Amino acid sequence: MTIAASSSLPSASTLRSRAAGMFACAGFGSFWAMTALTNLPASLRGPGYAITGAASLALLAAGIGLLRDARHAPPPDAAGAAARRRTARDFLLIFVAEIVAMNIAAQLLAGSHMAYLMPVIAIIVGIHFYPLAGLLRSPHYRITAGVMSLAGVLGIAAIAAGGNLAACQALVDFSCAVALWVSGLVSWRRALQTRRA
Secondary structure: OOOOOOOOOOOHHHHHHHHHHHHHHHHHHHHHHHHHHOOOOHHHHHHHHHHHHHHHHHHHHHHHHHHHHHOOOOOOOHHHHHHHHHHHHHHHHHHHHHHHHHHHHHHHHOOOOHHHHHHHHHHHHHHHHHHHHHHOOOOHHHHHHHHHHHHHHHHHHHHHOOOOHHHHHHHHHHHHHHHHHHHHHHHHHHHHHHHHO
16 A cells, blocks of 8 residues: 555655565555465465565565665655655545554454454455545545445455355455555656656
8 A cells, every 4th residue: 555646757655665664565465365375275375485485575576676676766845745744644544544443343243243344345445546646646445345345344244155165264364465565566667667768
């Protein structure tokens, strides 16, 4: 998740923010993937760990590359600094709302409905990407939001219909992991395209 919006000539802070977003996608994507792996047979966990490690390392390496580029990027002007402060404030509000919603969901689903918790969290995390897409001028976040939200809805429906719980949760979790990894990759490509424009 990035905090600075892209421009035709990205500032150092913009590139650093893009890198931070990629690190977040790598980290949270790995979290979703590792959660999925706990619901898979042991024979599938080895390839799953390999995929998770490769995706995370690729995003981390790309993010580090952006941090290197940031050393040679121009500093932001005063107007850009003020806009970044407003964006950071709004970002924090969205993040806090997401955490509050997840905690409320955990309380409401505690007990006999805990099987629905991860799909519901997928929906909440997905929804939080919708305002971020506009705030951060990252339209691909709308696709991330749609994929994660849809994965959660389908997971809830499958569990309610009596589907295999482990399989349902693994599919939801891996869908969310892939959505975040791809989102991080798209953010990196957009940053490179802007940097070379």
